[in-house]
Amino acid sequence: MARTAEQRYRRLLLSYPADYRHERGDDLLAVSLDIAEAEGRDRPTMGERFDLVGHGLLRRVRGWRGAGRSSPVGFDALAAFTVVLPLILAARLSRGLGMGARWVLVWRDVDQPPVEVWLEPLIRTYVPSAIWLLVALVLCAGAVRVARVLSVVAVVVQVVVIVISGAVRSVDLLWLAGGLVAAALLLIPGLAARGVIAVGRGWLAALTVGAAAALAIAQVASPGARLGNGLLVWLAAVVAAGAVGTAVGRRRGRAALAVGALVGLYLLVAGIGLQWVNLYSAGAPVEITVWGLTSLGAALAPTVVVAHRDRLRRAWEAFASSAE
Amino acid sequence: MSDELREPSLLILSAVAAEPRHGYAIIQEVERLSADGLRLRPGTLYAALDRLASEGLIEVAGEEVVDGRLRRSYRITSSGGARLASEVSRLRHNASVAARGLRLGGMH
Numbered sequence: 001m002a003r004t005a006e007q008r009y010r011r012l013l014l015s016y017p018a019d020y021r022h023e024r025g026d027d028l029l030a031v032s033l034d035i036a037e038a039e040g041r042d043r044p045t046m047g048e049r050f051d052l053v054g055h056g057l058l059r060r061v062r063g064w065r066g067a068g069r070s071s072p073v074g075f076d077a078l079a080a081f082t083v084v085l086p087l088i089l090a091a092r093l094s095r096g097l098g099m100g101a102r103w104v105l106v107w108r109d110v111d112q113p114p115v116e117v118w119l120e121p122l123i124r125t126y127v128p129s130a131i132w133l134l135v136a137l138v139l140c141a142g143a144v145r146v147a148r149v150l151s152v153v154a155v156v157v158q159v160v161v162i163v164i165s166g167a168v169r170s171v172d173l174l175w176l177a178g179g180l181v182a183a184a185l186l187l188i189p190g191l192a193a194r195g196v197i198a199v200g201r202g203w204l205a206a207l208t209v210g211a212a213a214a215l216a217i218a219q220v221a222s223p224g225a226r227l228g229n230g231l232l233v234w235l236a237a238v239v240a241a242g243a244v245g246t247a248v249g250r251r252r253g254r255a256a257l258a259v260g261a262l263v264g265l266y267l268l269v270a271g272i273g274l275q276w277v278n279l280y281s282a283g284a285p286v287e288i289t290v291w292g293l294t295s296l297g298a299a300l301a302p303t304v305v306v307a308h309r310d311r312l313r314r315a316w317e318a319f320a321s322s323a324e
Numbered sequence: 325m326s327d328e329l330r331e332p333s334l335l336i337l338s339a340v341a342a343e344p345r346h347g348y349a350i351i352q353e354v355e356r357l358s359a360d361g362l363r364l365r366p367g368t369l370y371a372a373l374d375r376l377a378s379e380g381l382i383e384v385a386g387e388e389v390v391d392g393r394l395r396r397s398y399r400i401t402s403s404g405g406a407r408l409a410s411e412v413s414r415l416r417h418n419a420s421v422a423a424r425g426l427r428l429g430g431m432h
Binding site: 024026027028029030031032033034035038047048051052053054055056058059 | 346347348351365366367368369370371374393394395396
């Protein structure tokens with residue numbers, strides 16, 4: 001009895017597009033069967049037939065109209081991750097900026113450290129990170145092809161630096177792995193372009209600017225902290241800003257969640273890796289909190305502005321016209 | 325600014341405002357809430373749920389399988405709550421304007 005009712009309703013649900021059916025079919029079927037059961041029927045009423053087939057066909061028409069713009073959330077999330085990853089790889093600049101700030105603010109007036117203190121890490125970490133920052137900036141401009149070339153250059157530089165330095169440090173291998181993942185993702189046809197669309201060029205630019213601001217503030221606020229916690233706090237700020245920005249800027253709650261999950265997983269692996277190579281130093285909790293909140297604020301502000309730019313523009317226009 | 329909610333959407337939003345409900349429970353609650361016993365059909369219900377979800381007014385609260393059937397429950401979001409509240413004040417205003425009109429009409 002119940003089986004035949006289920007089959008009858010399932011047949012009506014064929015009017016819906018397959019992906020919709022895949023996502024909502026069981027849900028829709030359950031409700032239909034609940035109603036039928038409550039009313040003691042084992043077949044749909046004429047009204048139900050029209051209702052289900054009508055809405056199913058309507059959904060198909062909407063699907064065609066939206067075709068080319070819509071793509072599965074998972075793909076969008078991976079695409080968004082692809083364009084955010086170079087920014088994460090640029091995070092190693094954090095310590096470099098801190099050193100630069102200290103050189104300008106402190107060391108210039110006191111005793112300068114010997115050249116090898118800053119030259120060796122400069123070449124080893126900051127040059128590849130700077131190229132990755134360049135990749136992030138180029139992606140903001142939507143130049144995917146240039147970003148691809150630069151990402152390959154960045155990976156090659158990472159390898160060359162490891163080979164030249166002679167000593168293979170696990171932390172460099174960890175970042176090299178990240179670079180390889182980023183370059184591989186960028187080389188997948190269409191993925192980065194979709195990512196730029198999914199995230200939005202404005203938002204991507206805001207994220208980059210916000211991250212750079214967060215980076216500088218964090219390093220000046222807490223110059224003593226080491227790469228490990230600085231990196232993780234900064235990444236947390238970037239991810240949080242990204243998630244909030246995506247959530248308030250677009251109705252992409254699920255995509256934002258998926259990106260958060262992907263980035264979170266990446267951080268987890270990177271975090272474990274950093275722990276493993278003993279780079280994650282246990283800074284004072286208060287310091288990390290203050291630092292984290294400042295970074296978060298700096299990263300969030302431009303994101304929120306971009307997300308609400310239409311509303312802000314309307315408000316400004318209303319204000320300007322009222323002043324006339 | 326935004327479009328006013330259609331009656332089924334308003335009732336669905338009201339149905340999930342008090343507590344998360346799954347599809348069939350929403351249909352029952354809407355029938356109970358509406359003045360003229362509106363009985364939503366499944367296709368209409370899900371079209372409305374999709375629209376409300378895409379506008380961020382409701383969200384999926386959870387999923388469970390009961391007696392071999394999937395029950396996905398929905399709850400109102402904070403922006404859904406705000407939207408419902410503004411709709412309530414709009415309707416209340418309209419109702420009071422209409423009532424005043426009737427009263428004035430009755431005095432003639």
